[in-house]
Every structure is written in structure tokens, then in C-alpha cells.
Amino acid sequence: MILTTSSVEETMDLGHAIGSSIDEKTMISLSGDLGAGKTHLTKGIARGMGIREEVTSPTFAIIQEYKIEDKGLFQPLDMYHFDLYRITDEEELYHIGYSDYLNKDALIILEWAQNVRAALVPDRLDISLEYTGEDNKRKISLEARGPSSERLLKKIGENLRGKYENTGN
Ligand code: ADP
Ligand code: MG
DSSP: OEEEESSHHHHHHHHHHHHTTOOSOEEEEEEOOTTSSHHHHHHHHHHHHTOOSOOOOOSSOSEEEEOOSSTTSSOOOEEEEEEOTTOOSHHHHHHTTHHHHHTSSEEEEEETGGGGGGGSOSSOEEEEEEEOSSTTOEEEEEEEOSHHHHHHHHHHHHHHTTTTBOOOO
């Protein structure tokens, strides 16, 4: 699915539609250059999942944990947000305890996933964000890599009902 957002608010709204569609353990990889919108999309995803805490772009921390406060509403999942800007390969990622996070019943979301391709689980949602040449527009591509992420992508599509759809121009 290829979408275009025209403002940071739209990207966060798209994130909200993604987050509110997540109902099971999931991995989302985010690829794209600095300033493409990965963190803002993550902010929206967290909101959509029912996380109240403000998602920040960690300068030094590589992993931020966001726990759901009032569990019991709709099978809420925690979120583990990785910022791999400074991680150059898979070995470094495993060094910071990546394997333990994979076992958690949570959303694992990775910014700069392009740095650690080989460490990503096979069934995941790949999202890439690109500049378009127009200041506030971003081309955002979502691609499911397995059966669970396929189901998730279908739900996201239903949630969006055509919003932000790329019309091909
Ligand atoms: P990244 O995490 O990919 O480095 P950020 O989300 O931190 O990117 O920053 C994106 C920047 O681009 C913000 O300053 C935001 O205001 C700006 N921006 C402009 N248009 C958009 C858009 N359509 N979607 C997301 N961010 C946008
Ligand atoms: Mg970021």
C-alpha cells in the first residue's frame, strides 16, 4: 500500500490508524532518511495503541519502553521503540539484548531498520518513508512480509477507508 501524507498531522493520523489496528504481537520496521517522519509516525502509532506517554526521539538511548497504563481495555500491548541510528550492524543489536525483546508480547518498532535487515523477523510490516520534493509531503509505503502482517495491513486499509491513498500523480 502506497500513501502520501501532506503534513506532520496527517502522518501522525496515519500512525493512529496503524496503532489502533494492532491486536497482537507485531514487528514494524521503519526505513527512511533523517527527518523523513519515522518518529512522528511512531508517535501516532503509540497513541493509536492507547499509550499516553509522549514518544520522544531518544538521542542516546537506543531502546525506549512504553507500557500501557490501564490494561484490560482491548488486550493492550506494550511498545518497544528502537532507534538504530547509531547501530551499524546486526551484531551490535544483539549485543544490546535484542533477543530478549523478541520474546515479549508487544509491538517492536524499529527506526533505521535498514541498518539491521538480517535481524528482522520474517513476518513483519515494513514501512518506508520518503521525501517527495515537496516540503511537507511524504510518500509512505507499507508492505506486509507474512500472514500476520498481511492481516494487519488489511485492517489498516479498512481503518483508513481510502485516506492518504496515492492516486499515482
Ligand atoms: P525521523 O524520525 O524520520 O528522523 P521525524 O519524525 O523526527 O523524522 O521528523 C520529521 C520532520 O519532518 C519533522 O520536523 C516534521 O515536522 C517534518 N514533516 C514535514 N512534513 C511531514 C510529514 N508529511 N510527515 C512527517 N513529518 C513531516
Ligand atoms: Mg527518528
